[in-house]
Amino acid sequence: MDLEEPGRQVVLDRLLDLLLVRVLRAWFARPEADPPVGYRALADPRIGHALRLLHQWPARPWTVAALAAEAGMSRAVFARRFTALVGRPPLGYLTEWRMALAADLLREPGAGVAAVARRVGYADGFAFSSAFKRVRGETPSALLRTARANRLAP
Structure with missing residues (x-):
């Protein structure tokens, strides 16, 4: 894979966003979790x-x-x-x-x-x-x- 391929940074940024969202969802889904107030409101x-x-x-x-x-x-x-x-x-x-x-x-x-x-x-x-x-x-x-x-x- 060419490291200078067009759109590379955008793809990496979106992958990091996706990873962060998945990790936060998993963390807040735990029974002992105490998610921020707004998180529950959005649900x-x-x-x-x-x-x-x-x-x-x-x-x-x-x-x-x-x-x-x-x-x-x-x-x-x-x-x-x-x-x-x-x-x-x-x-x-x-x-x-x-x-x-x-x-x-x-x-x-x-x-x-x-x-x-x-x-x-x-x-x-x-x-x-x-x-x-x-x-x-x-x-x-x-x-x-x-x-x-x-x-x-x-």
């Missing part, structure tokens, strides 16, 4: 469906009622079950997910606060900046400056 047919929707379309203007409808549950039952399985309420989880995505986007070259805010579901840069600071402990602008400095550093 729940209704809550897992809602989580996948949040991950796929984080910028949508989600409400608990809309997520409950997608999951085929009442709003109250959905909110209780989501919180029990995920460890935080649905919209709190969504905010944290959006801020994690935003932090990654802000580290990309050419990123701007307003553009990132829109990509993660905020029409208002001020509301986004406030939420980001509350969740991440620093402003989006500070993260941008750090990311730019790190790219310029030798």
Whole structure:
């Protein structure tokens, strides 16, 4: 096999991903295992469906009622079950997910606060900046400056 064959690194990366997923599944399937809260939530047919929707379309203007409808549950039952399985309420989880995505986007070259805010579901840069600071402990602008400095550093 030619070590420089096109696509080699992509194949190796995907094989490592597959191996990691298989190992984690086997580990968490053990009776004495204590998997992370979110792992069990993804296995729940209704809550897992809602989580996948949040991950796929984080910028949508989600409400608990809309997520409950997608999951085929009442709003109250959905909110209780989501919180029990995920460890935080649905919209709190969504905010944290959006801020994690935003932090990654802000580290990309050419990123701007307003553009990132829109990509993660905020029409208002001020509301986004406030939420980001509350969740991440620093402003989006500070993260941008750090990311730019790190790219310029030798």
